[in-house]
Amino acid sequence: MTQILAAPDPVETHQAGAEVLLRALKEQGVEVIFGYPGGAVLPIYDAIFQQNAIRHILVRHEQAAVHAAEGYARSTGRVGCVLVTSGPGATNAVTGLLDALMDSIPLVCLTGQVPTHLIGNDAFQEADTTGITRPATKHNYLVKRPEDLARIVHEAFYVARSGRPGPVVIDLPKDILIGKAPYVSAPTAEHRSYRPQTEPDRSAIARAVALLKSAKRPVIYSGGGVINAGPTAGAAMTALVRKMGYPITNTLMGLGAYPSNDPQFLGMLGMHGTYEANLVMHGCDVMLNIGARFDDRVTGRLNAFSPNSKKIHIDIDPSSINKNVRVDIAIVGDAGRAIAMLAEAWDADPTPVDRPAIAAWWKQIAEWRGIDCLKFDQTQASGGIIKPQYAIQRLYDITRETGRDTFITTEVGQHQMWAAQYFRFDKPNRWMTSGGLGTMGYGLPAAMGVQIAHPDALVIDIAGEASILMNIQEMSTLCQYRLPVKVFILNNQYMGMVRQWQELLHGGRYSESYTEALPDFVKLADAFGGTGLRATSVDQLDDVIREMIASPRAVIADICVDQKENCFPMIPSGAPHNEMILGTEHGANIADAGAAKLTDAGMALV
Amino acid sequence: MTSPVIRSATISVLVENEAGVLARVVGLFSGRGYNIDSLTVAPVDDNGHRSRINIVTSGTDMVIEQIKAQLDRLVPVYKVADLTLGGPHIAREMALIKVIATGEKRAEALRLADAFRARVVDATSESFVFEMTGNSDKLDAFAALMRPLGLAEVSRTGVAALARGATII
Ligand SMILES: Cc1ncc(C[n+]2csc(CCOP(=O)(O)OP(=O)(O)O)c2C)c(N)n1
Ligand SMILES: [Mg+2]
Numbered sequence: 182m183t184q185i186l187a188a189p190d191p192v193e194t195h196q197a198g199a200e201v202l203l204r205a206l207k208e209q210g211v212e213v214i215f216g217y218p219g220g221a222v223l224p225i226y227d228a229i230f231q232q233n234a235i236r237h238i239l240v241r242h243e244q245a246a247v248h249a250a251e252g253y254a255r256s257t258g259r260v261g262c263v264l265v266t267s268g269p270g271a272t273n274a275v276t277g278l279l280d281a282l283m284d285s286i287p288l289v290c291l292t293g294q295v296p297t298h299l300i301g302n303d304a305f306q307e308a309d310t311t312g313i314t315r316p317a318t319k320h321n322y323l324v325k326r327p328e329d330l331a332r333i334v335h336e337a338f339y340v341a342r343s344g345r346p347g348p349v350v351i352d353l354p355k356d357i358l359i360g361k362a363p364y365v366s367a368p369t370a371e372h373r374s375y376r377p378q379t380e381p382d383r384s385a386i387a388r389a390v391a392l393l394k395s396a397k398r399p400v401i402y403s404g405g406g407v408i409n410a411g412p413t414a415g416a417a418m419t420a421l422v423r424k425m426g427y428p429i430t431n432t433l434m435g436l437g438a439y440p441s442n443d444p445q446f447l448g449m450l451g452m453h454g455t456y457e458a459n460l461v462m463h464g465c466d467v468m469l470n471i472g473a474r475f476d477d478r479v480t481g482r483l484n485a486f487s488p489n490s491k492k493i494h495i496d497i498d499p500s501s502i503n504k505n506v507r508v509d510i511a512i513v514g515d516a517g518r519a520i521a522m523l524a525e526a527w528d529a530d531p532t533p534v535d536r537p538a539i540a541a542w543w544k545q546i547a548e549w550r551g552i553d554c555l556k557f558d559q560t561q562a563s564g565g566i567i568k569p570q571y572a573i574q575r576l577y578d579i580t581r582e583t584g585r586d587t588f589i590t591t592e593v594g595q596h597q598m599w600a601a602q603y604f605r606f607d608k609p610n611r612w613m614t615s616g617g618l619g620t621m622g623y624g625l626p627a628a629m630g631v632q633i634a635h636p637d638a639l640v641i642d643i644a645g646e647a648s649i650l651m652n653i654q655e656m657s658t659l660c661q662y663r664l665p666v667k668v669f670i671l672n673n674q675y676m677g678m679v680r681q682w683q684e685l686l687h688g689g690r691y692s693e694s695y696t697e698a699l700p701d702f703v704k705l706a707d708a709f710g711g712t713g714l715r716a717t718s719v720d721q722l723d724d725v726i727r728e729m730i731a732s733p734r735a736v737i738a739d740i741c742v743d744q745k746e747n748c749f750p751m752i753p754s755g756a757p758h759n760e761m762i763l764g765t766e767h768g769a770n771i772a773d774a775g776a777a778k779l780t781d782a783g784m785a786l787v
Numbered sequence: 788m789t790s791p792v793i794r795s796a797t798i799s800v801l802v803e804n805e806a807g808v809l810a811r812v813v814g815l816f817s818g819r820g821y822n823i824d825s826l827t828v829a830p831v832d833d834n835g836h837r838s839r840i841n842i843v844t845s846g847t848d849m850v851i852e853q854i855k856a857q858l859d860r861l862v863p864v865y866k867v868a869d870l871t872l873g874g875p876h877i878a879r880e881m882a883l884i885k886v887i888a889t890g891e892k893r894a895e896a897l898r899l900a901d902a903f904r905a906r907v908v909d910a911t912s913e914s915f916v917f918e919m920t921g922n923s924d925k926l927d928a929f930a931a932l933m934r935p936l937g938l939a940e941v942s943r944t945g946v947a948a949l950a951r952g953a954t955i956i
Contacts, residue, residue, distance in 0.1 A: 199947060311807060312810070315807070315810065315811060315814055316818050319862070320862040322863075323806065323807075325806070340862055344860070345860075361863045373803060374802075374803050374862065374863055374864055374865045374866075377860075498856075498860060499856045499859065500853060500856035500857050500859075501848060502856070503852055503853075504856075506855055507849070538813075563827075573946055678853070
């Protein structure tokens with residue numbers, strides 16, 4: 182027999198597209214994919230079956246896959262990865278993609294697509310996925326040629342995590358997954374066109390420091406950009422703010438970047454922010470915004486927003502600067518780099534700060550704090566009804582007692598705002614909430630993603646009874662993977678936030694905001710294979726929280742709270758910061774306040 | 788302080804010539820409520836990898852700043868230049884203008900075309916098609932003059948623009 186030694190066949194360096202895809206994901210450091218199978222992505226599932234490096238978590242709905250990847254990404258600082266099939270798989274993912282876009286969360290979402298020759302034919306489970314997701318992603322790709330596959334995967338991860346992070350979709354026709362494709366490694370060269378500026382301008386930093394040193398009533402207002410810049414950016418900001426001795430407030434997205442028990446911390450600002458944070462924003466003379474975007478929930482009425490201040494804005498996205506609010510000093514760049522340069526320039530500039538003015542400012546702030554805007558009345562009488570604020574406060578106290586690393590996610594509504602007000606965060610990446618899009622149904626799948634990334638941590642979804650039903654099916658996923666996520670429902674039987682607006686703006690006509698028939702959440706937990714608990718009076722609360730935390734299983738704790746409670750302080754839409762409504766504990770009447778303060782223009786706002 | 792006055796801006800965008808890039812640009816304008824007064828696009832390098840999109844838009848200074856920043860953050864965008872702000876520039880468009888007329892009106896149309904340096908590119912006993920290049924105002928003016936003379940149809944290319952002198956974007 183003659184032996185023929187074949188020359189190396191170039192095609193042998195080619196693998197099936199699905200394998201090339203997984204190899205590229207591995208090179209990008211992907212360890213977990215959240216996904217759901219279907220016809221168009223079967224080749225990928227087959228490749229997943231035949232390897233062990235990447236773990237697949239089977240969700241129960243594609244929207245949940247995206248939120249889970251968001252939770253994973255936000256709690257780790259890494260890029261989350263999602264895999265869904267064509268057509269309905271892709272359309273189900275859209276809400277999650279937009280959620281990630283609005284909150285600047287890095288994701289790569291792989292969507293199946295019909296084979297290239299069928300695209301445009303209204304084939305079975307065909308959707309124009311790149312068309313549908315274009316405004317819901319930072320960028321998207323349709324892979325049309327095998328030779329583009331590996332390059333596009335690497336590029337997608339680069340785009341997702343660079344500059345202002347966001348979700349990226351890669352649409353994968355089935356023939357590309359089945360056919361052979363060449364592999365290329367991640368490029369070392371710079372991207373052709375996408376090169377976000379990360380290095381701040383030194384002269385702008387120097388001008389910012391000069392302005393900050395001259396301030397008499399300064400404030401630092403930081404947002405999600407500092408979280409996205411990584412834990413060292415938060416620590417550096419904390420050190421800088423302490424050195425300055427100036428007050429700091431965080432946006433909803435920015436909580437945890439600055440330790441919330443620190444005396445310089447004013448609490449969250451904005452529509453449901455603290456009295457002191459909002460009045461400081463209104464009355465300041467110099468504002469330093471780091472990684473926040475002057476969102477309408479924060480500014481209130483724009484022409485009355487912080488009318489007498491000079492403003493410095495640090496943002497990685499130039500389109501965030503001067504979008505809503507004109508600023509005096511714009512600094513484009515990475516928040517971490519900008520903070521480091523500010524600290525350096527602060528030390529280098531010999532000008533002293535105006536101590537007497539700053540002391541007077543703190544005295545004013547102490548007066549505002551003295552109002553105690555978050556106070557509430559909780560009866561301790563046996564059988565007494567639980568105030569939702571108290572439930573969060575006890576949850577916080579008891580989790581702190583345990584000393585466990587605790588991650589909080591939320592759904593959307595009053596409970597979300599109470600969580601932001603009464604749960605306190607000392608570290609970044611511990612707080613995951615849907616800020617920009619306000620997506621009910623976010624919290625449970627997000628908690629799932631967090632728990633996958635942090636198996637030993639305590640992960641709690643602070644939920645409302647309405648929101649939780651939007652992705653309740655994920656209890657099944659939790660039980661399959663033995664993920665001991667805790668769902669802490671503040672059950673007021675109302676879409677509380679809707680009810681609050683109806684009380685305030687629509688004459689107390691509670692149109693469709695009361696849920697006539699709710700499931701028995703204890704039995705529901707049981708049905709999924711988890712544990713259900715319930716507290717109906719204040720004397721039961723602590724025991725339920727302790728039992729929930731101690732349980733090694735997924736738990737739903739149904740906390741039946743005061744149905745009439747409203748979330749205060751509140752700046753009604755279209756009102757300025759200094760026209761805040763305080764709670765009934767402060768003698769306020771919500772209906773009067775609403776009628777008096779709301780303009781027609783404000784009514785039109787959400 | 789920024790001016791609340793609405794101004795016109797001619798913006799040139801150099802983009803990677805890939806599928807969907809025009810949809811991204813157009814979608815950005817429609818999704819964010821910006822105006823497009825004119826838009827042209829074509830490949831502009833030897834191998835067809837890069838295209839130039841010229842957009843004539845209008846808005847306050849703040850809005851036009853936003854438009855440029857929003858365009859610049861699209862992944863396939865290399866460069867965004869505001870030709871209106873960037874110094875003197877040339878903006879030209881071409882129009883084909885059909886006039887259906889006989890007798891004195893026909894003669895008058897021809898005389899005006901001559902004065903405007905429009906070329907006759909098609910003629911029948913009852914119609915002309917004029918080709919004309921110039922800035923948009925000139926094309927508007929010519930079309931307005933043709934209207935009483937039997938203007939029937941207009942096809943315009945939209946604006947192509949470059950900075951004057953040695954400046955490139
Ligand atoms: C998907 C989705 N649909 C509708 C809304 C509007 N919305 C905001 S809060 C809310 C009520 C939430 O009720 P619940 O989860 O019980 O929370 P609560 O306000 O009672 O704490 C609704 C319907 C939304 N944010 N998201
Ligand atoms: Mg509720």
